Amino acid sequence: MGKNSIREIIQNNIRNKNHFSDKVMPKVFFVMASISVITTFGIVYTLIFDSIKFFSQVPIREVFSTNLNPLSRDPSFGFLPLLNGTLLTTIIAMIVAVPVGMAAAIYLSQFASAKLRKVLKPILEVLAGIPTIVYGFFAYSFVTPLLMNLIPSLGAKNALSPGIVMGIMIIPMVASLSEDAMNAVPTIMKDGALGLGSTKLETTLKVIIPASISGIVASIVLGISRAIGETMIVTIASGSSKNFTFDITQSMQTMTAYIVEFTSGDAGSGTVGYYSLYAVGLILFVFTLGMNLIAQYISRKYREEY
């Protein structure tokens, strides 16, 4: 076939092409994208709308008190015990997840052979896919009894065990995202460090990690946001004590667990207790949104230029 006839076929096809899908499909994509944006706005709207009803009935000073007693005849809505519960379980989780996740990421990206990595990475990802209810059950029926051997005073429901298990759950996230960040450092930069006589470990600590710090920090912040929002594990294993305490061997309620407790039917619609759910939900939303914004800001600001 000559050059000219091929050109003719192509030109003909272009002219006869049905342009319908080129016009319609972008609109379909736009509608799909809009749905998720609209949903988000809908959620935020409900949260704010019903929270306003709550804050109009409960003075802000009461909200920042340690006295949480939503079901009594004279209810009190101090959210500090919930904030404290969320904060402590999150800190425990990060104490577990950051060192282990980082070590795993360093090992996988810098030291494991290609063969080993091929086996380990999918296993890590399976860990990330386990439903959180399973982790909750694991915390309550395995980790807590195990810890009781070490700490006899540990309560059957406590903050420590779900904190640790939440950390285990977050490890794959920190490890996987940090590993991606470290792998994105160009080989030639790594070679530069090795070529100056640094050992593999020195190269990792002095060049690879600083060069990928934004991705690593972002993975940690996302981990924190995951821990703040985690519900099932803390509901099952940390219980619903509304005491304001820093004793992690005792039961504490997190913001998420509070919402679970009250959506399971205790608060009648239209009561202050009912609207308190939205207030807590709003606080949670602000926290996790803040964490995600921080993660984005960090990965932009500290993005190493290379």
Added chain:
Amino acid sequence: MRSTNEEQNKYVYDVRGLNLWYGDNQALKDITMGVEENEITAIIGPSGCGKSTFVKTLNRMIESIPIVRTEGEILYHGHDIFGSHMMVEELRTRVGMVFQKPNPFPKSIFENVVYGPKIHGVKDKKILMEIAEQSLRGAALWDEVKDRMSENAYSLSGGQQQRLCIARTMAVSPEVILMDEPTSALDPVATMRIEELMEDLKKEYTVIIVTHNMQQAARISDKTAFFLSGELIEFDMTHKIFSNPQDKRTEDYITGRFG
């Protein structure tokens, strides 16, 4: 690493019967050559003939590729670099490397230059400053960066970055500097500056440079090695290689008949 036969061997590098395979694919075939002190040796040859593989073997960078297998000996001042007494980190401080693409670390200019000395235990800030100035002067970059030492290295131009990488290599006081096409990513002016630098480097260092640029090899090197499909075809004084090559294949290559 120091011993009595260090002085007896006149070669900095004495390569004997070096074979290298990537898996089943042989990339270097029975290479034997000696590199003398304070000379510039150019390595030329068509793409894929094994030039990079060869220089990366000289400082054992090639070992980061797991499928590589080597046979034969490379004596560095009389010592087998694959021998068990040879620490790879020590070898790499005595034999520096400059890469094809400038590869500064995402740190300040100062931190880039003193990276090596710092890693190897030099902590005194004054000494580090001295090393930085000396190395940057050595790489003909001092005047351009002396007022912006704390700026990120990536704010420099490509040619400046490459000279920074040369300074970074010089900062650990190596004896040999390996360069794998150090100017191929640079424009003619930046290339010229690095070529001018080579004359000075020669006084203090032994330089082995891979280049695709025949004029560059002819201009700057004392000896030239011509590689072809993993074999060392000819190795001689540069002026001889370019004026009177012994092998027909060398002649064909330098006159541009193939490659």
